[in-house]
Amino acid sequence: MTREPHDGTKRSEILAAATRRFGRDGYEHTKWADVAADVGVGPTALYHYFESKQHCLYVIMEEAIGDFQRRFSAITSQTPDPLEALEAVLYDCFDLTEQDILRNRVLVSEQGLLAVHRSSSREEEARRAARARARQLEFAWASFLAGAMRAGSVPENDARLLSRALLGLYNSVWQWYRPDGLHGLPAVADFFYGRTLAMIGVAPDAAKRTRMVA
Amino acid sequence: MTREPHDGTKRSEILAAATRRFGRDGYEHTKWADVAADVGVGPTALYHYFESKQHCLYVIMEEAIGDFQRRFSAITSQTPDPLEALEAVLYDCFDLTEQDILRNRVLVSEQGLLAVHRSSSREEEARRAARARARQLEFAWASFLAGAMRAGSVPENDARLLSRALLGLYNSVWQWYRPDGLHGLPAVADFFYGRTLAMIGVAPDAAKRTRMVA
Numbered sequence: 395m396t397r398e399p400h401d402g403t404k405r406s407e408i409l410a411a412a413t414r415r416f417g418r419d420g421y422e423h424t425k426w427a428d429v430a431a432d433v434g435v436g437p438t439a440l441y442h443y444f445e446s447k448q449h450c451l452y453v454i455m456e457e458a459i460g461d462f463q464r465r466f467s468a469i470t471s472q473t474p475d476p477l478e479a480l481e482a483v484l485y486d487c488f489d490l491t492e493q494d495i496l497r498n499r500v501l502v503s504e505q506g507l508l509a510v511h512r513s514s515s516r517e518e519e520a521r522r523a524a525r526a527r528a529r530q531l532e533f534a535w536a537s538f539l540a541g542a543m544r545a546g547s548v549p550e551n552d553a554r555l556l557s558r559a560l561l562g563l564y565n566s567v568w569q570w571y572r573p574d575g576l577h578g579l580p581a582v583a584d585f586f587y588g589r590t591l592a593m594i595g596v597a598p599d600a601a602k603r604t605r606m607v608a
Numbered sequence: 609m610t611r612e613p614h615d616g617t618k619r620s621e622i623l624a625a626a627t628r629r630f631g632r633d634g635y636e637h638t639k640w641a642d643v644a645a646d647v648g649v650g651p652t653a654l655y656h657y658f659e660s661k662q663h664c665l666y667v668i669m670e671e672a673i674g675d676f677q678r679r680f681s682a683i684t685s686q687t688p689d690p691l692e693a694l695e696a697v698l699y700d701c702f703d704l705t706e707q708d709i710l711r712n713r714v715l716v717s718e719q720g721l722l723a724v725h726r727s728s729s730r731e732e733e734a735r736r737a738a739r740a741r742a743r744q745l746e747f748a749w750a751s752f753l754a755g756a757m758r759a760g761s762v763p764e765n766d767a768r769l770l771s772r773a774l775l776g777l778y779n780s781v782w783q784w785y786r787p788d789g790l791h792g793l794p795a796v797a798d799f800f801y802g803r804t805l806a807m808i809g810v811a812p813d814a815a816k817r818t819r820m821v822a
Binding site: 504563577 | 719
């Protein structure tokens with residue numbers, strides 16, 4: 395299906411407005427009609443893009459996870475050294491706009507809905523797409539960690555459980571992080587970076603030290 | 609307010625039935641009337657205990673977090689050595705019945721709803737109680753970790769961020785763990801125990817080694 399350029403823009407505007415509302419006011423409290431009003435489209439036009447608030451939520455989740463996956467692939471494919479790649483990915487995932495942070499909050503707050511089958515076929519399709527993305531991201535992390543273990547850069551462990559632990563730790567940040575909170579994003583990123591490497595069993599700046607030795 | 613013994617039993621039965629349905633079928637998919645049918649009470653009697661499905665969810669969450677808090681306090685108050693206490697608590701939180709596991713799943717899947725104000729005063733009261741419990745548990749962990757840092761048992765760090773990381777890592781298990789899954793509960797507990805200690809900066813069995821040295 396080809397979309398008119400205008401179509402794509404309006405769709406992006408709806409997704410952005412919905413992310414802001416879901417992230418700020420909560421998904422449950424957001425009225426779908428308010429999202430339509432934010433971007434100035436009527437219910438019929440809105441339906442052209444999304445069948446329902448839930449359909450839109452699944453698309454937001456799928457795009458959020460998809461973006462993580464693309465950034466992860468771009469970094470790991472360009473960085474041959476596993477430790478350098480690991481450190482780069484861990485910092486990159488805190489290089490976020492305010493809109494990205496809201497989107498992460500939506501993803502984490504509503505992830506319970508990913509497990510629930512939908513009777514509407516458009517909703518169910520979007521739900522399955524988001525779940526598939528989540529599995530792909532977890533698989534990409536597990537494959538990367540398994541490779542780093544084989545290369546001797548990371549201590550041997552269950553790569554699949556470790557990738558789940560790492561993603562669980564990262565996701566948990568967006569449950570409590572608020573831009574106006576006690577801890578700024580750079581401090582949270584530093585903390586997360588150090589604790590994730592410790593959890594994996596790697597000393598911070600191990601890649602830098604390896605380069606110095608080499 | 610004093611409750612008749614029968615009252616307490618029926619209330620517990622409703623909570624148990626709701627936990628099973630929410631955990632198995634998802635909160636959103638569960639019909640409140642089905643919970644009533646499970647325990648054989650009519651809508652009027654049900655309303656005596658819980659105003660709504662959401663009210664019941666908040667009470668389940670409050671009890672789940674309260675149980676964690678009581679177990680945590682019991683262990684840490686009886687175990688003077690911080691490392692022994694830490695290791696005991698990390699194993700204890702995987703000593704769970706199938707019902708406990710379902711309850712953890714509900715707690716984690718629906719925690720986004722804890723952030724959303726309710727217009728009903730009974731619902732809002734239950735929501736605030738659950739949130740207060742979550743803050744108490746986090747505070748108990750942070751106080752414990754800060755004490756362990758002062759005692760030199762655990763490397764210095766931000767105790768509050770560390771308690772959030774630890775709870776975030778633990779909670780993430782219940783998003784994917786299923787009793788019939790690839791990894792059994794003892795294997796998951798062992799993995800979690802090792803990775804949490806590594807994240808905190810403590811070698812596994814450090815308490816045992818300290819005892820051997822002493």
